[in-house]
Amino acid sequence: MKTKNLIGLDVEKSKQLVEHLNDLLANYQLYYQNVRGFHWNVKGRGFFQLHAKFEEYYNDAIEKIDEIAExxxxxxxxxxxxxxxxxxxxxxxxxxxVSNGLECVKHIMDSLVILIRKEREILALAAEAGDDGTQDMINPYISEQEKTLWMLRAFLSE
Incomplete structure (x- = not known):
């Protein structure tokens, strides 16, 4: 029975990582579609700023979706x-x-909290498996999202 995969990681630990990465992928897809909808439907004060920011967020998400799948x-x-x-x-x-910009931002923040939690779980599993590639992919996601949360929290405190 094969114990290592092609890249030298334990097969069972890799299967566990795949399961968690697929969970992350599913969550990113819902996050992406929600943010896309916010971009299309936001109205009112701050429209121009939020419309552009939401486009930035969904473009970033679609790149991450592809990386996670790969x-x-x-x-x-x-x-x-x-x-x-x-x-x-x-x-x-x-x-x-949802078209109210502040409500959209709150939904984005809630989603980022979920994504960060899931990414931290993947980091722990990847470390246990010796999977540097997955860790290298996930670490920047967390750093970016933590900063985004801080900025969105500052935006809401106006």
Whole structure:
């Protein structure tokens, strides 16, 4: 029985990482779609600033989605790729009918808290598996999102 995968990681630990990465992927997909909807539908004071910022956030998310899926493949797994699967797995839920900018920001902050928690879990698993590649991918995500949370919190404190 094969104990190491092609990149030299324990097969069972890699399977566990794939499961967690697929969970993260599903959550990112819901986050992406929510932020995309906020971008399209935001109204009122701060429209121009928030419209542009939300576009920045969903463009960043789509890049991360691709990286996460490719990491799943690198670990010899299969990335989730159906919205029905994302909806079953994701902790982040779809948000509809929101156009108030401050409410949109609060939803984004709630989602980032979930993403960071999941990324920290993946970091711990990756460290245990000796998976430097996954750690190198996830660490910058956390740093960026922590800074984004700080900035959004400052924005809401106006």
């Amino acid at each position: 990491r799943v493949l690198t670990l010899e797994g299969t990335p989730l790729h159906a919205y029905s699967a994302y909806m079953k797995v994701a902790e982040i839920k779809e948000v509809t009918g």
